[in-house]
Amino acid sequence: MTSSITNIAPQKSPQHLKGMTMVELMIVLAIIGLLIILVYPSYRQHVMESRRADGATQLLRIKMQQESYRLNHIGYAEASDLSLPVNEYYDFSVVGVSATTYTLVAIAKGSQTDDGACLTLALDQSMNKTPSTCW
Numbered sequence: 001m002t003s004s005i006t007n008i009a010p011q012k013s014p015q016h017l018k019g020m021t022m023v024e025l026m027i028v029l030a031i032i033g034l035l036i037i038l039v040y041p042s043y044r045q046h047v048m049e050s051r052r053a054d055g056a057t058q059l060l061r062i063k064m065q066q067e068s069y070r071l072n073h074i075g076y077a078e079a080s081d082l083s084l085p086v087n088e089y090y091d092f093s094v095v096g097v098s099a100t101t102y103t104l105v106a107i108a109k110g111s112q113t114d115d116g117a118c119l120t121l122a123l124d125q126s127m128n129k130t131p132s133t134c135w
Helices: 022-072 110-114
Strands: 090-095 103-108 120-124
Touching: 022 090, 022 103, 022 110, 022 120, 103 110
Parallel strands: none
Antiparallel strands: 090 103, 103 120
């Protein structure tokens, strides 16, 4: 007589089927929190630098408008003669306008005011950029 032996796996008790323990969950949350603390300041700095680069690009575009205006006129344009961009992070203006000189200025506003030494970007007719560390 042959007997067949079936291999029956032992049943796991409900205690083994609970999933993650509270300690494991707390470790995962601590790791996520640590990553956020380490990465967020770098991310925020990158965003401010990107917005600053956009402000500098807008100043260069206004400079092109000024040079185009001067081709047809004796001097450079006042702010009212140009189409100054509207920007969420900078206010643009034209100061010191004469027949041979002008200065374009971008002043930070909103959340861009956290940008420290680069709150005001300026560009003149000779491509002098101030502050030079912000360009």
